[in-house]
Amino acid sequence: MPELHVGERHWSVASGSNLLDALNLAGVAVPYSCRAGSCHACLVRCQGEVEDKQPDALSPAQRQEGWRLACQCAVSGDVRVEAFDPTRDGLAAHVVGVDWLSPTVLRLRLQPERGLRYRAGQHLVLWAGPVARPYSLASLPQEDPFLEFHLDCRLPGEFSDRARQLRVGDSLRLGELRGGALQYDPDWQSRPLWLLASGTGLGPLWGVLREALRQDHQGTIRVIHLAHDADGHYLAEPLAQLAAQHASLTVELWTAAQSAQAMAQLRLVSRQTLALLCGHPASVEAFSKRLFLAGLPRNQLLADVFLSRG
Incomplete structure (x- = not known):
């Protein structure tokens, strides 16, 4: 053996x-x-x-x-x-911001001890002592002087329990940075772009959305956020502000009670549409199935799935 x-x-x-x-x-x-x-x-x-x-x-x-x-x-x-070993192989970072965007979503902002090259939508492994979890970046490197993460703290868990206790000035270690499926490609400039998220799957798509707008995306952009209830739409106000500033951007906020009916009404305006999905596996699967039935080619859908372990 x-x-x-x-x-x-x-x-x-x-x-x-x-x-x-x-x-x-x-x-x-x-x-x-x-x-x-x-x-x-x-x-x-x-x-x-x-x-x-x-x-x-x-x-x-x-x-x-x-x-x-x-x-x-x-x-x-x-x-x-x-x-x-995060103390040997990881990168030190300090907490520069920690606040609640909703009763269950914690926004964590970190400043690494040296610059980190990344793009909107990538993942980074966070270490709090011996406990590590991968999270998607919600920040935009060209605009934000920090790394931002949106943590779902609805349920107890080793990492989320530690995260609730974090204060400005505390230290964490950063592990592996990886690509992730979500990104904004400048070649998409003129095509319709749909960003569909459930829960904190909105975090990385918030970065992708701002990157698309920063690059002056010419096609229409449709954002759909699915949450358990109205309180779960933790970026409702900043999304509304962006929609008021950009005529090509529409934002739809769905709750779980509305999702089945709203999903059935999804229709493609153009077969050139690109769809980026992120969130709970069941939600991503439901979005994917509906988009395929609506005629979206599979190679025009990118998805990241969140598997929660707290």
Whole structure:
């Protein structure tokens, strides 16, 4: 049987075992969120034999250094594992803003100790002590002097419980920055753009929307935000302000009670429409199905799914 080695510890595991499960079952606390190779929270450095199901999820430079996503690796031989250490491998950042946008959505603003190159819609792994979670950036690098995140704190969880206690001046560590599916492409200038979000899936699309407007997008832009109730439309006021300033922008705020009827009425004005979706898996799936039925080609839809672990 293959053996895993972590520091001075080593133990046997069944061949084909998922590396993330094998580590966590043995008490090696490797964080994770999506288990799909998207969030990069489970980044570990490996020496040995693993079968990587998503070799393209990391850059060639990262792979050359031995980094792997534990959730995507099956153990096929002896492996020595070194987990991502935020104090050594991460980037220090300080809290410069923390406030509630609604009773359940916490806005967190961070200032990293050195500049971070990113684009609207990307993900970043946040570390609060030993607890890590990936979050999408809601800030815009050309306009905001900080990194902004919108945290859904409706339910208790290890990270959200810690986030509720954060104060200006507190320190966090930043982990892996990754591309994400959501972005604004300047080649879309003249095409209709739909941004559909549920819950805090609006965060990254808020950045994408402002990037589109910053680049003077010429096509129409339609924003739809689905929330549990009216209180959940945590960006209603700033969205209304943008809509008042840009005639091409329309904003629709749906609640869960209205969603079925509103979804059934979605119609495409143009087959050139591009749709960006973000939020809870069920909401993203419902939006996707309706858009496909309405005739939207699959290659004109980009989606990010939020899998909540708190």
